[in-house]
Amino acid sequence: MQFSIKAVAAILAAITNIASVSAEGATAPEDSAVVKLTEATFKDFIANNPYVLAEFFAPWCGHCKKLGPEFASAADSLVETNPDIKLAQIDCTEDRDLCAQFDIRGYPTLKVFKGEAAPPSDYAGQRQSDSIINYMVKLTLPAVQVFDDTAVLEKTVEALAEPLVLQVLPEGVEKSSSNETFYQVADKLRESFTFGTTSDPKYVAEYAKSAKKPAYVIFRNGEDAEDASVYKGKDIDEESELLIDFIDVESKPLFGEITGATYQSYTSANIPLAYYFYSTAEERDAADPFIKKLARKYRGEINFVGLDASQFGMHAQNLNMKEEFPLFVVHDLEGNKKYGIDQSTPLDNNAIAQFVQKFKAGKLEPIVKSEPIPEVQNSTVYHLVGAEHEKVVKSGKDVFVKYYAPWCGHCKRLAPIYEELADLYEGKDVVIAEIDHTLNDVESVDIKGYPTLVLFPADGSEPIYYEDARSLEAMANFIKESGSLKIDALVDEEDEEEVKETAAAETISETTEKAETTAPAAEADAHDEL
Structure with a gap:
């Protein structure tokens, strides 16, 4: 798959320019629940605490300053609700050897430790307080949560912070190999998604009424349950990739949001990405109904996202569009081609559906960015x-x-x-x-x-x-x-030097021979004259 590193650079650069946090923000306040660790205290602390999220940072780092207040807020909350979970900081400007031990190459780096025996894993969540809390609490729970109570499950679906992948088990299939595969997938992806299983009659009736195998349903945060995605592929028995691929595509919201945290997940999906650039929340809200309608129609074929032009507007240039908003553009990631609605007139939201239809039918010409073809080449390059x-x-x-x-x-x-x-x-x-x-x-x-x-x-x-x-x-x-x-240009170059050297040598030789030939003659003439 191909995708533009220019786009990544633009997103990250824009994020860096968001309002800065105070210089003191990188280091958690003394009265916070964040534990300051050093090389002398680190080993014992990890050994004595089952769940530790460690931040390796530098006080001068801008991203660390942005994370600092969120990290401290999460620590203060967890100490009240989940005291077994600890958040700690290591200042890499002071404990260089400790940071080198864990191959810290950028700041901040977040690593999860589960005791001294297990190797640490990289933190893969977002860097807001709620996300940090949710991520760490999940680590203390089983990979798959069992929902026996309808009310509890419904409340969970309503209050999702991330997608829920729910296995709905009809009677008699609990011991199937599909069930085992589901648990394997849950263990692999638990840091990114919530996994649950239920045999609740209401959910069985809705999603697996006539099935003789488990049903798999994805509920997305911020969306109605009626928009849930149901797996309709082949049996996943011992083929976990089938379910993983389904989760990768269907876990995306109908009308998501592109940020530095979500960009990679969208580009790695390897399907076209349709952007709606907006300048105000009102513009996005106005586009929401018809964008979601398109997203339902093209689910699994095109991902639809919003992008806040006030923060990331420069990304329009990477998509060969002008920074004039709102705008709509489709990026075919596999072929790295961009297709945008003409910007010579203001964007008409009603034109988007027809534009997407033409894109799917292959009736659009991509926008190709190019310098003019030089009339004259002024260099050997x-x-x-x-x-x-x-x-x-x-x-x-x-x-x-x-x-x-x-x-x-x-x-x-x-x-x-x-x-x-x-x-x-x-x-x-x-x-x-x-x-x-x-x-x-x-x-x-x-x-x-x-x-x-x-x-x-x-x-x-x-x-x-x-x-x-x-x-x-x-x-x-x-x-x-x-x-x-x-x-072999190197040999050719050596040959040319050899020819020059040989020619020079021959010239010297000829001159010498002439000199030698002329000298005796002169001597003879002189002798004759004498």
């Missing part, structure tokens, strides 16, 4: 643009392309070496090209970092990603060994 990317990489030559971003430090360091590489292949059937990925769309290339170096062999075979040292010799050897034409 070929300046490639999106509009001619496919033409150039399929030109019948070995084409080595650098995908870069102007702000990338590694790209800047590589630039002079890359120019030397291009000089090396001048006049040969190898194209050394570069493309500014922030200004140009490309297909068939998975860009996960800058610079990304890719060789497109002349025979049209699959592109080959370069992962070796970024030296002139290493890149030239890679082109020789992986390219279709097997051109």
